[in-house]
Amino acid sequence: MTIKYTKDHEWVRVEGDVGTVGVSDHAQHQLGDVVFVELPDVGRALQQGKEAAVVESVKAASDVYAPVSGEVVEVNHELENEPARVNTGAETDGWFFKLRLTNPAELDGLMDEAAYKAFVEGQA
Amino acid sequence: MRYLPLTEADRRSMLAAIRASTVDDLFRDVPKAARLSGPIEGLPNHMGELEVERSLSAMAGRNLPAGSVPSFLGAGSYRHHIPATVDHLVQRGEFLTAYTPYQPEVSQGTLQVLFEFQTQVSLLTGMDVANASMYDGATACAEAVMMANRVTRRKKAILSGGLHPHYRDTTTTDARFIGFETVVMPAAPTGGEDLLSQVDGDTSCVVVQNPDVFGHVRDYTELGKACQAKGVLLIVVVTEAVSLGLLTPPGEMGADIVAAEGQSLGNALNFGGPYVGLFAVKEKLVRQMPGRLCGQTVDADGRRGFVLTLSTREQHIRREKATSNICTNAGLCALAFSIHLSLLGEEGFTQLARLNHAKAVQLADKLGAVKGVEIVNDSFFNEFTVKLPKPAAEVVERLAERRILAGVPASRLFAGELEDLLIVAATETNTESDMDAFAKALAEVLS
Amino acid sequence: MSMNNQGRPTDIRSASNSAVPDTVTGNRGLQIEEPLIFEQDASGRCGVDLPEMPAVASRLGAVKPRAKVGLPGLAEPQVVRHYTRLSQKNYAIDSGLYPLGSCTMKHNPRLNEKMARLPGFSDVHPLQPESTVQGALELMAELGRWLTTLTGMAAVTLAPAAGAHGEMCGIMAIRSAHEAKGDTGRTKILVPESAHGTNPATAAACGYSVEAIPATEDGRVDLEALKAKLGPDVAGLMLTNPNTCGLFERDIITIAEAVHAAGAYFYCDGANFNAIVGRVRPADLGIDVMHINLHKTFSTPHGGGGPGSGPVVFAESLAPFVPVPYVVQEKDGSFRLVEQAGDGPAFGRMKAFHGQMGMFVRALSYMMSHGADGLRQVANDAVLNANYVLASLKDVMTPSFDGPCMHECLFDDRFLKGTGVTTLDIAKALIDEGFHPMTMYFPLVVHGALLIEPTETESKAGLDQFVTALRALAERAKSGDAEYFQAAPRLTPRRRLDETAAARKPVLRWTPEAAVEKVAAE
Numbered sequence A: 001m002t003i004k005y006t007k008d009h010e011w012v013r014v015e016g017d018v019g020t021v022g023v024s025d026h027a028q029h030q031l032g033d034v035v036f037v038e039l040p041d042v043g044r045a046l047q048q049g050k051e052a053a054v055v056e057s058v059k060a061a062s063d064v065y066a067p068v069s070g071e072v073v074e075v076n077h078e079l080e081n082e083p084a085r086v087n088t089g090a091e092t093d094g095w096f097f098k099l100r101l102t103n104p105a106e107l108d109g110l111m112d113e114a115a116y117k118a119f120v121e122g123q124a
Numbered sequence B: 001m002r003y004l005p006l007t008e009a010d011r012r013s014m015l016a017a018i019r020a021s022t023v024d025d026l027f028r029d030v031p032k033a034a035r036l037s038g039p040i041e042g043l044p045n046h047m048g049e050l051e052v053e054r055s056l057s058a059m060a061g062r063n064l065p066a067g068s069v070p071s072f073l074g075a076g077s078y079r080h081h082i083p084a085t086v087d088h089l090v091q092r093g094e095f096l097t098a099y100t101p102y103q104p105e106v107s108q109g110t111l112q113v114l115f116e117f118q119t120q121v122s123l124l125t126g127m128d129v130a131n132a133s134m135y136d137g138a139t140a141c142a143e144a145v146m147m148a149n150r151v152t153r154r155k156k157a158i159l160s161g162g163l164h165p166h167y168r169d170t171t172t173t174d175a176r177f178i179g180f181e182t183v184v185m186p187a188a189p190t191g192g193e194d195l196l197s198q199v200d201g202d203t204s205c206v207v208v209q210n211p212d213v214f215g216h217v218r219d220y221t222e223l224g225k226a227c228q229a230k231g232v233l234l235i236v237v238v239t240e241a242v243s244l245g246l247l248t249p250p251g252e253m254g255a256d257i258v259a260a261e262g263q264s265l266g267n268a269l270n271f272g273g274p275y276v277g278l279f280a281v282k283e284k285l286v287r288q289m290p291g292r293l294c295g296q297t298v299d300a301d302g303r304r305g306f307v308l309t310l311s312t313r314e315q316h317i318r319r320e321k322a323t324s325n326i327c328t329n330a331g332l333c334a335l336a337f338s339i340h341l342s343l344l345g346e347e348g349f350t351q352l353a354r355l356n357h358a359k360a361v362q363l364a365d366k367l368g369a370v371k372g373v374e375i376v377n378d379s380f381f382n383e384f385t386v387k388l389p390k391p392a393a394e395v396v397e398r399l400a401e402r403r404i405l406a407g408v409p410a411s412r413l414f415a416g417e418l419e420d421l422l423i424v425a426a427t428e429t430n431t432e433s434d435m436d437a438f439a440k441a442l443a444e445v446l447s
Numbered sequence C: 001m002s003m004n005n006q007g008r009p010t011d012i013r014s015a016s017n018s019a020v021p022d023t024v025t026g027n028r029g030l031q032i033e034e035p036l037i038f039e040q041d042a043s044g045r046c047g048v049d050l051p052e053m054p055a056v057a058s059r060l061g062a063v064k065p066r067a068k069v070g071l072p073g074l075a076e077p078q079v080v081r082h083y084t085r086l087s088q089k090n091y092a093i094d095s096g097l098y099p100l101g102s103c104t105m106k107h108n109p110r111l112n113e114k115m116a117r118l119p120g121f122s123d124v125h126p127l128q129p130e131s132t133v134q135g136a137l138e139l140m141a142e143l144g145r146w147l148t149t150l151t152g153m154a155a156v157t158l159a160p161a162a163g164a165h166g167e168m169c170g171i172m173a174i175r176s177a178h179e180a181k182g183d184t185g186r187t188k189i190l191v192p193e194s195a196h197g198t199n200p201a202t203a204a205a206c207g208y209s210v211e212a213i214p215a216t217e218d219g220r221v222d223l224e225a226l227k228a229k230l231g232p233d234v235a236g237l238m239l240t241n242p243n244t245c246g247l248f249e250r251d252i253i254t255i256a257e258a259v260h261a262a263g264a265y266f267y268c269d270g271a272n273f274n275a276i277v278g279r280v281r282p283a284d285l286g287i288d289v290m291h292i293n294l295h296k297t298f299s300t301p302h303g304g305g306g307p308g309s310g311p312v313v314f315a316e317s318l319a320p321f322v323p324v325p326y327v328v329q330e331k332d333g334s335f336r337l338v339e340q341a342g343d344g345p346a347f348g349r350m351k352a353f354h355g356q357m358g359m360f361v362r363a364l365s366y367m368m369s370h371g372a373d374g375l376r377q378v379a380n381d382a383v384l385n386a387n388y389v390l391a392s393l394k395d396v397m398t399p400s401f402d403g404p405c406m407h408e409c410l411f412d413d414r415f416l417k418g419t420g421v422t423t424l425d426i427a428k429a430l431i432d433e434g435f436h437p438m439t440m441y442f443p444l445v446v447h448g449a450l451l452i453e454p455t456e457t458e459s460k461a462g463l464d465q466f467v468t469a470l471r472a473l474a475e476r477a478k479s480g481d482a483e484y485f486q487a488a489p490r491l492t493p494r495r496r497l498d499e500t501a502a503a504r505k506p507v508l509r510w511t512p513e514a515a516v517e518k519v520a521a522e
């Protein structure tokens, strides 16, 4: 099971051909208190790098991009009632959606945990 | 200049503090070619209060105030009695000269008013949630259509022929520039219309008005059900807010969005503006709403307070992805609406509505008795249409010469069509002797 | 994901308890707690006495009369007290300095209120016969003349209801002009990063894609970047001038030429016209179309967020596209209202009736009071006041750009670096000092923006007091007293409000059920 990150602060954890997607703990800090999450419909075909979801704090709305291409197979409805989970468990139970990967090779272009950590530090 | 507190001495010492020799230095970034060396030509210099008052009063004197004569105009703007308390409170400087409540700790007055206003509008319309106001009823209507397009991801609106033509045109202007389709039904001054047959898979919404521009009142419950079955939103427009004190509210008829004009409560005729757009929706649509919303919360000491909320829909945060570009809305007019409604309360508001209806029935009976005049409506609230044996615009002009403001010729709204129809309104402000004078003068003009 | 670029604290965790003693009633002297109007209901009570009801049979047809609305009943004195108490929880221009950058919160003269309430203006129906409203039409024509003269423009529409509505009108005119030339390939509007949110929102609402233009080090449009983006796919540029950093766009004439050379039009957001009114005519800068906020530059009150009025002026290039309705004067001197667009190039309409008449009267009253000489002085004093504030604070705060500024001065939060105090905290501490805060976190081009617009109606003594307070706060922040700031404000009717909770579980209205729950909880 591998976790990969994008430069736009999404993560994807792949098991078999299904990837679970969320935003990084670093991103969660930047956002502040998350108050609302808009999730994609199950069945929607997502393209890598294109808008997939929206996460809102009181004073900002940010688009979440699909880290890899695929078809949405499940969304985390818990976030609709409890958006704070994005703050408390960004990389665990604050996941956004799961998708069936259509082009697993895209994963090769993403960062692993160490590379992402270095990337974030480099940005500060 | 009485509004400018800086003295010449202040200006000199301030310039010294800035290290500028003249105020012109501060404008040095303006390209030379565009700098004016003195006051603009073609405009007078400053005037005292007395002179301004004299000059504007003279202009005002060249108008005929509706309240000075028997007056029966409606068609989206209604003359009601506004209690003295309303304007007194609106003119309190703390309301009049505040800004949008962006700093909630020093704006709890405005915010609580907005929360109460939203509640009042929800109650009147029978809807779940209302926003903190739009510019007017017509722009609220256009915004409702655009919202329906977003919600349904479809792009075609069906507009009833009973929709006020200004509301229709405001919506079709947006349609033209924003790029959605509208199907405009022909004006139907006498009868119903088959809106459902126009609905197809691209249809986002059906827009109806109640009472409609000719004054007919209808029950849209069946239409609402049919729309729902097709995934089409029902938008109900109301131009006379007082009607909501007597008629089944749009929410109970199955409206998804209500776009209304609130001028009737608290706001004078003002030759057409500023008025106050009311916008109310079903709960599940709240995140697609345009405009500001006030919400309840608590402060650091745990006490109840209010803030602007769900702002991520709005232009100042969402920018090009905002649900609307609206920023400034109709704050003070919403305040006037709210105060008037607070004075009326349940009893006053429902009585006022019944009174308006009764006055209109009384007027219809009197006008219907005039030879050659036919009442078109079989149902109405406080406004109805009459058919005249002569062009209505001409009749209105002749009656104005006799100092009676008789109503709105349909041709004024429908680009010269429907020449023989006159739209007439009655409110609590019309006395029986006003009505008799109208009927008598009308009989004379028609004979 | 796209990142939050205006992050700021919205929770209240850091605010510690208030130092003000509790009272039995919860009231604090002149600050009186006031329940919702719905919580003061007594059935059968009413604040009006209506005329007698004629006895007639109802003519409602198939529609059922409604059973109940659910409004509360109060008597008139209760209503007066309710709104008076609420008003006392508001800060207002009438009470003190309201230096909200970009909002031009200047004195609202009461003469204007009196004029707007003359029955000849306020009690006139918009659809009365033209023969009975000649004075109203004349007033509109006269206001239009003042606006076109002040801007040097060829034509004007008074229809738009606010600035954003005016923007919409201007962009529609631009689209109309391109369409009239058969030029349909223009899909973009260029908007600087520093623009107000309504600019990109308007352009997008009108079906254009929005391209951001970066700013230079000195806070102006990057001319080279702009030129690089101009092309046959660009419909227009939307630029605010003076811009939202409070600076005059020095290259504006060159910008206009470049825009025109590319076949595009130049829209100017005129929200900041107060800085240059009577000194510079926008037409002389090459602007094609511009909205004017009567509720800013021309002082019409918009308490609690409106109403506004956003007339739009047009250069010759766009004058044929002015929307309906508009007023024309006939040869015999009478005035006529053109209400139908017909087959001509005019579009419209944009709202019901003819515009915000009540605001027109107030604005004209304001303009006549100032005259050509006074309006020029307005710009002078507005700019002088802003530069004075800038000069008085630049050593303790961090100005984002060198002066001179126009009508407002911009600071960012570099002076707070490492203090644990944020722009928001400074704003809240200013409230305790008796001032309305400046605009915060706008424009987005600098970090933690503090945008101060004093306007011309402030005295030097008033500004000095404000400067003294702000200097002391800046120094206190630097001395490491973050807690003081985080607990501010302490002296207001409410302390920091929990915006996070408000957004997570929105309560947008009172409900009878909520009232029942509240009683049960107590």
Ligand SMILES: Cc1ncc(COP(=O)(O)O)c(C=O)c1O
Binding pocket: B326, B327, B328, C102, C103, C162, C163, C164, C165, C196, C198, C199, C240, C244, C269, C271, C272, C293, C308, C309, C310
């Ligand atoms: C720079 C700027 N542009 C546009 C607007 C929008 O004007 P309005 O609020 O009248 O719609 C504002 C005001 O808020 C502004 O400051």
